[in-house]
Amino acid sequence: MLRGFRGGVHPQEEKQRTNAKPIERAPVPKVVRIPMSQHTGAPCKVVVQKGDSVKKGQVVGEATGFISAPVHSSVSGKVIDVGQYPHIFGSPVACAVIENDNLEEWAKGTNVECPDVNALSIDEVKNRIRAAGIVGMGGAAFPSHVKVSPPPTKPIDSFVLNGCECEPYLTADHRLMLEKPDAVIEGMLILCRAVGAKDRFIGIEENKPDAIEAMRKAAAKYDASIRIVQLRVKYPQGAEKQLIKAILGREVPSGGLPFDVGALVHNVGTAYAVFEAVKFSRPSIERVLTVTGDGVENPRNLLVRIGTPISELLQFCGLKEGVGRLILGGPMMGLAQFTDEVVVTKGTSGIVALTDSEPQMHRACIRCGRCVAACPMELVPSTLSILGEANNIDEAKENALLDCIECGCCAYVCPSRRPIVQFVKYCKSELRIKELKAKEAQAKQKSA
Amino acid sequence: MEKLIVSTSPHIRSDESVPRIMWTVVISLIPAAAVGCYFFGMRGDGTFSFRPVFVLLGSIAVAVATEAIILGLRGKGARNALDGSAVITGMLFAMVCSSNIPWYVVVLGSFFSIAVAKQMFGGLGYNIWNPALIGRAFALMAWGVEMGKRWPVPMHADALSGATPLDVLKTQDPLVAPYSVWNLFIGRVPGCLGETSALLLLVGGIFLIARKYVDWRIPLSYIVTAVILCLVIPFKKEMNLSWFNNLSIFEKAGYYAFSGGLFLGAFFMATDMVTSPMTKKGALIFGIGCGALTALIRKLGGYPEGVCYSILLMNTATPIIDRWTKPKKFGEVRQQPATVPAK
Numbered sequence: 001m002l003r004g005f006r007g008g009v010h011p012q013e014e015k016q017r018t019n020a021k022p023i024e025r026a027p028v029p030k031v032v033r034i035p036m037s038q039h040t041g042a043p044c045k046v047v048v049q050k051g052d053s054v055k056k057g058q059v060v061g062e063a064t065g066f067i068s069a070p071v072h073s074s075v076s077g078k079v080i081d082v083g084q085y086p087h088i089f090g091s092p093v094a095c096a097v098i099e100n101d102n103l104e105e106w107a108k109g110t111n112v113e114c115p116d117v118n119a120l121s122i123d124e125v126k127n128r129i130r131a132a133g134i135v136g137m138g139g140a141a142f143p144s145h146v147k148v149s150p151p152p153t154k155p156i157d158s159f160v161l162n163g164c165e166c167e168p169y170l171t172a173d174h175r176l177m178l179e180k181p182d183a184v185i186e187g188m189l190i191l192c193r194a195v196g197a198k199d200r201f202i203g204i205e206e207n208k209p210d211a212i213e214a215m216r217k218a219a220a221k222y223d224a225s226i227r228i229v230q231l232r233v234k235y236p237q238g239a240e241k242q243l244i245k246a247i248l249g250r251e252v253p254s255g256g257l258p259f260d261v262g263a264l265v266h267n268v269g270t271a272y273a274v275f276e277a278v279k280f281s282r283p284s285i286e287r288v289l290t291v292t293g294d295g296v297e298n299p300r301n302l303l304v305r306i307g308t309p310i311s312e313l314l315q316f317c318g319l320k321e322g323v324g325r326l327i328l329g330g331p332m333m334g335l336a337q338f339t340d341e342v343v344v345t346k347g348t349s350g351i352v353a354l355t356d357s358e359p360q361m362h363r364a365c366i367r368c369g370r371c372v373a374a375c376p377m378e379l380v381p382s383t384l385s386i387l388g389e390a391n392n393i394d395e396a397k398e399n400a401l402l403d404c405i406e407c408g409c410c411a412y413v414c415p416s417r418r419p420i421v422q423f424v425k426y427c428k429s430e431l432r433i434k435e436l437k438a439k440e441a442q443a444k445q446k447s448a
Numbered sequence: 449m450e451k452l453i454v455s456t457s458p459h460i461r462s463d464e465s466v467p468r469i470m471w472t473v474v475i476s477l478i479p480a481a482a483v484g485c486y487f488f489g490m491r492g493d494g495t496f497s498f499r500p501v502f503v504l505l506g507s508i509a510v511a512v513a514t515e516a517i518i519l520g521l522r523g524k525g526a527r528n529a530l531d532g533s534a535v536i537t538g539m540l541f542a543m544v545c546s547s548n549i550p551w552y553v554v555v556l557g558s559f560f561s562i563a564v565a566k567q568m569f570g571g572l573g574y575n576i577w578n579p580a581l582i583g584r585a586f587a588l589m590a591w592g593v594e595m596g597k598r599w600p601v602p603m604h605a606d607a608l609s610g611a612t613p614l615d616v617l618k619t620q621d622p623l624v625a626p627y628s629v630w631n632l633f634i635g636r637v638p639g640c641l642g643e644t645s646a647l648l649l650l651v652g653g654i655f656l657i658a659r660k661y662v663d664w665r666i667p668l669s670y671i672v673t674a675v676i677l678c679l680v681i682p683f684k685k686e687m688n689l690s691w692f693n694n695l696s697i698f699e700k701a702g703y704y705a706f707s708g709g710l711f712l713g714a715f716f717m718a719t720d721m722v723t724s725p726m727t728k729k730g731a732l733i734f735g736i737g738c739g740a741l742t743a744l745i746r747k748l749g750g751y752p753e754g755v756c757y758s759i760l761l762m763n764t765a766t767p768i769i770d771r772w773t774k775p776k777k778f779g780e781v782r783q784q785p786a787t788v789p790a791k
Contacts, residue, residue, distance in 0.1 A: 254779040364573030369726035408458030
């Protein structure tokens with residue numbers, strides 16, 4: 001039975017540009033730049049200096065704190081600079097710049113095949129995931145070793161592999177499932193074993209029938225209990241909470257996490273990376289992404305080294321005249337860039353170059369209710385936009401501001417073209433600043 | 449790399465826009481307005497008076513001009529007066545006036561609708577009440593006779609005035625049925641310029657529902673509630689009309705449904721997005737409320753028609769209806785968790 005979730009929208013899929021194109025290896029760049037912040041959580045600390053020689057897969061940034069993941073060099077060569085460089089979020093970030101010596105030499109201890117991953121202890125599995133710097137590759141880039149270490153009071157009974165790829169334009173996950181289904185399933189089983197999940201599901205939207213078939217065949221080889229769930233195409237079916245609702249029928253409580261309902265979700269790209277890390281001790285140094293959009297001559301699916309400049313990939317695929325916007329990720333939740341000097345990070349699922357430009361003016365809310373019908377979190381986005389416009393942060397918080405997953409469904413349908421997600425992001429950041437200031441004031445009071 | 453636009457997510461939008469919605473509503477009103485101009489323009493002797501057309505176009509022109517001037521003065525861009533919403537208000541105001549209305553009522557009423565009922569609140573999106581209905585209420589207050597007493601009879605000489613179908617039920621005493629249900633349906637009865645043709649209003653309304661610009665819940669709940677309550681609530685004077693009592697229940701229902709401004713109000717006024725609730729449940733409550741109030745005013749109130757005031761009263765209730773019917777957010781903790789958390 002095809003369960004689903006309330007709300008959601010149906011943008012044009014635009015996947016026909018690349019969904020039949022096999023993954024190609026992008027040319028390895030001459031110079032890579034490894035940012036210290038590629039994940040949700042504390043940024044890494046640089047542990048190399050200018051002049052150091054590094055091997056492929058060597059740690060160049062150490063994790064700081066629990067919710068953090070190390071970053072590695074994606075090539076072997078020499079560190080030619082350590083400094084601040086443009087980053088995908090807008091503000092510059094510390095990076096290690098490495099010149100490729102083209103020798104492709106792996107670091108010591110990496111690229112070693114483990115004969116039987118099931119013989120490893122669960123702790124060893126988690127260590128390998130952590131050491132490899134695996135983060136969620138669906139886009140949020142949350143450190144995976146943290147996800148597989150839920151609190152002991154929250155056992156996981158169900159694992160869901162996320163093969164939805166609900167964003168328009170993107171086809172990287174689709175091709176990965178089609179071309180490497182065995183590795184993806186093995187990665188999934190490693191993750192299931194790590195948390196002891198008995199029920200196993202793979203959720204795939206029904207616009208990928210070939211991938212569904214490939215995954216079904218592969219899953220049957222390894223574990224007959226894995227259930228492939230075909231889901232109706234609706235954005236954002238691939239959002240974690242909506243996926244859990246659709247497949248397990250459970251709603252993650254407001255303010256909670258999937259482990260609160262005994263569930264764990266991982267993207268297919270992450271599962272593949274986990275397989276590489278645990279089976280072959282290969283750190284997270286490359287990923288599949290889709291370069292597409294009407295501004296690209298030859299859209300394709302590419303296997304790219306982390307740290308590859310976007311400009312090189314765009315050149316490889318051919319950029320047309322008149323590109324107005326460069327979006328990293330998908331068009332619904334991705335980040336528009338002001339420069340092509342940024343590099344591919346672990347969370348970059350796509351590069352979408354669009355030639356159109358958006359009109360700037362937005363109108364007042366006409367209270368049509370389309371956003372209310374579209375919101376997958378069942379909020380009232382209209383109210384949030386009005387409160388945000390009025391700079392009323394406190395009331396916004398009381399109106400479920402923090403439940404918003406910023407999926408963009410509301411702004412997508414708004415006839416007044418209101419930048420609702422922008423208002424929400426603004427309110428959230430103002431709230432964070434307020435709470436930080438309040439904490440500081442409290443600390444000062446205590447010490448005074 | 450040329451200059452890049454750094455938009456915020458989402459970077460793609462649906463085709464919907466405010467002008468598109470507004471102009472589509474304008475188009476859906478044209479059939480009913482046109483047939484009103486025809487019925488009230490055709491005189492009994494075959495000549496055609498353009499007066500209804502002038503009323504319609506004049507009201508639209510005044511509305512758009514007023515909005516353009518005020519928006520310009522407010523610094524919000526006079527060209528936004530062409531987004532279609534002022535045209536709708538102008539059309540609706542004309543459609544709730546009788547075709548023989550003096551020009552100054554049209555001008556001042558249309559002006560009032562835009563300047564006071566809409567722009568004074570902040571413009572599109574900020575008004576609490578339906579601007580065209582506020583204009584009508586204002587004109588009814590200021591020029592009660594012109595607005596509510598001298599109804600031209602369609603396809604007859606200008607000077608002849610008759611009673612509207614609802615007037616007949618409330619205040620008149622004819623021995624036979626003055627209007628057939630069919631004439632009521634197509635609109636060949638005395639009444640406001642654009643409210644009489646239930647048929648064409650239905651056509652326009654269904655078009656808007658199919659385009660998803662109008663929530664079907666409002667017109668359906670409004671009309672059904674109004675008709676049922678009209679059938680049920682007794683009115684002594686009406687009970688003495690033998691020709692009415694001899695009608696079948698369906699004919700009576702048709703009489704109640706097609707007379708007055710019910711169809712115009714249910715499909716085009718109550719459904720105004722700005723002044724009606726945002727949620728589906730809210731839309732139902734709103735429609736039922738409008739229907740109930742219309743029936744109460746028609747049967748027990750002082751006026752023969754209740755649509756105008758019932759919608760305005762429900763507009764007042766819209767914010768609280770929105771609050772009552774706010775969706776329960778995803779993950780709202782609805783009941784105690786099944787497992788007891790470990791200590």
